[in-house]
Amino acid sequence: xxxxxxxxxxxxxxxxxxxxxxxxxxxxxxxxxxxxxxxxxxxxxxxxxxxxxxxxxxxxxxxxxxxxxxxxxxxxxxxxxxxxxxxxxxxxxxxxxxxxxxxxxxxxxxxxxxxxxxxxxxxxxxxxxxxxxxxxxxxxxxxxxxxxxxxxxxxxxxxxxxxxxxxxxxxxxxxxxxxxxxxxxxxxxxxxxxxxxxxxxxxxxxxxxxxxxxxxxxxxxxxxxxxxxxxxxxxxxxxxxxxxxxxxxxxxxxxxxxxxxxxxxxxxxxxxxxxxxxxxxxxxxxxxxxxxxxxxxxxxxxxxxxxxxxxxxxxxxxxxxxxxxxxxxxxxxxxxxxxxxxxxxxxxxxxxxxxxxxxxxxxxxxxxxxxxxxxx
Numbered sequence: 081x082x083x084x085x086x087x088x089x090x091x092x093x094x095x096x097x098x099x100x101x102x103x104x105x106x107x108x109x110x111x112x113x114x115x116x117x118x119x120x121x122x123x124x125x126x127x128x129x130x131x132x133x134x135x136x137x138x139x140x141x142x143x144x145x146x147x148x149x150x151x152x153x154x155x156x157x158x159x160x161x162x163x164x165x166x167x168x169x170x171x172x173x174x175x176x177x178x179x180x181x182x183x184x185x186x187x188x189x190x191x192x193x194x195x196x197x198x199x200x201x202x203x204x205x206x207x208x209x210x211x212x213x214x215x216x217x218x219x220x221x222x223x224x225x226x227x228x229x230x231x232x233x234x235x236x237x238x239x240x241x242x243x244x245x246x247x248x249x250x251x252x253x254x255x256x257x258x259x260x261x262x263x264x265x266x267x268x269x270x271x272x273x274x275x276x277x278x279x280x281x282x283x284x285x286x287x288x289x290x291x292x293x294x295x296x297x298x299x300x301x302x303x304x305x306x307x308x309x310x311x312x313x314x315x316x317x318x319x320x321x322x323x324x325x326x327x328x329x330x331x332x333x334x335x336x337x338x339x340x341x342x343x344x345x346x347x348x349x350x351x352x353x354x355x356x357x358x359x360x361x362x363x364x365x366x367x368x369x370x371x372x373x374x375x376x377x378x379x380x381x382x383x384x385x386x387x388x389x390x391x392x393x394x395x396x397x398x399x400x401x402x403x404x405x406x407x408x409x410x411x412x413x414x415x416x417x418x419x420x421x422x423x424x425x426x427x428x429x430x431x432x433x434x435x436x437x438x439x440x441x442x443x444x445x446x447x448x449x450x451x452x453x454x455x456x
Contacts, residue, residue: 085204085205085206088205088254089205089207091251092200092201092204092212092250092254093215094247094250095160096197096198096201096212096215097216097219097222098219098246098247099160099197099216099244099247100216100218100219100220101219101222101226102163102240102241102243102247103223103240104219104224104227104315105223105226105239105240106167108224108297108312108315109227109236109297110125110128110183111129111294111296111298112298114128114179115298118175118179121413121417122294122413122414123410123413123417124413125409126294126411126413126414127413128179128180129405129409130407130410131184132186132405133187133403133406134187134406135184135185135186135187135188135191136190136191136398136405137399137402137403137405137406138191139159139188139189139192140191140194140195140395140396140402142395143155143196143395144393144394144395144396144399145395147196147200147395148199148392152196152199156192156196156197156251157248157252158189158192159189159190159191159193160189160247160251160252161248162189163186163244166189168237168238168241169182170183170237171234191398191402195395195398195399198213198394199394202384209377209380209381210327210329210377210381211327211330213373213377214322214323214324214325214326214327215323217322217369218320218322219319220315220319220322221317221318221319221320222316223240223243224316224319225313225316226312227239227312228310228316229309229312231308231309271389274386274393275383275386275393277439277442277443277446278383279396279397279400280439281338281435281436281439281442282375282397282404283403283435284404284434284435284438285345285375285431285435285436286400286401286405287404287407287411287431288408288427288429288430288431288435289404289428289432290404290407290408290412291412291425292352292424292428294409294413294416295412295413295421297311300314300358303421304355304357304358313362314358314361315365318366318368318369318372321365321366321369321373325373326373326376326377329373329374330381332378334381334382337378338375338378338379338439339436339439339440340371340378341371341372341373341374341376342371342375342432342433342436342439343371343432344367345371345372345432346430346432346433347367347371348367348368349428349429349432350426350429351364351367353423353429379397380394383397412424415427
């Protein structure tokens, strides 16, 4: 990399690490705050999580497209400024409904960050997406472990706001460049069609995953006997493992990575449902990290290799993850109440299998269309 590109890479790496640490550190304790301080049940917890994910989805899709049209640096600045403010506001949230409003604001800012930062990095540095993504995982691990050690929501929210402020400084000092721009229609039909196999598969798998994550800290504490410290260690184990694994995935074929990620997700969720104590979860977090690393890096590679409109294609990928974050928590909160945590996790396993089947069928149809076009 030339000197200017190297400096941009450093600053975006910095922003990726600290923004991920910030968002995950405060996000872990939202279900616990809702249940133990605000007396919310699983359904209301699901509503708050859904509000965040709905805002994240809308911002990812709209801002991803806008960034390809108007340039990415401006939207990065807006997103990081909003996130710093939104995280701090969680300190003064006194009821589930106030917290829902604050999380919606934070979800919108997180959507800007997630859909635009990686696109900015790839356009301006031509760097490796696996390495970039791994720094987000490392930030998640750092934030999770510190949050688990502190164990106090108010302190964690203040700490998270400080981390995001540091990330915002890195973004606001990014140099002005001649950004590549694209004319993108209101609904990018071609982009969606090119990447439909991954979009739909990730959506189905991640709906099931969100059945688990919506009340995962509560499951760890109330069912498996973990405390705040061990919740942080469990999340941190996953994140640090992702950091190690993601860095080595850039050289692999994107289709192979997606298949491996979906298959391993199903295996991981099956093993989750069988765990009897939180110590058994810790090695499973490593398997989970491998499965998600393969699926996430594979999906990023898949959509950016097939579409020149990188912010738009990644915005829709993040949008699928966010739609799953809308549907999954609501359904998961209901299922937890009706059939219990373990049976809900088993349903998540079957949805990962369904995601793999959808991807396989989509790829087979794509190959058949290419064969037909070639023969004609």
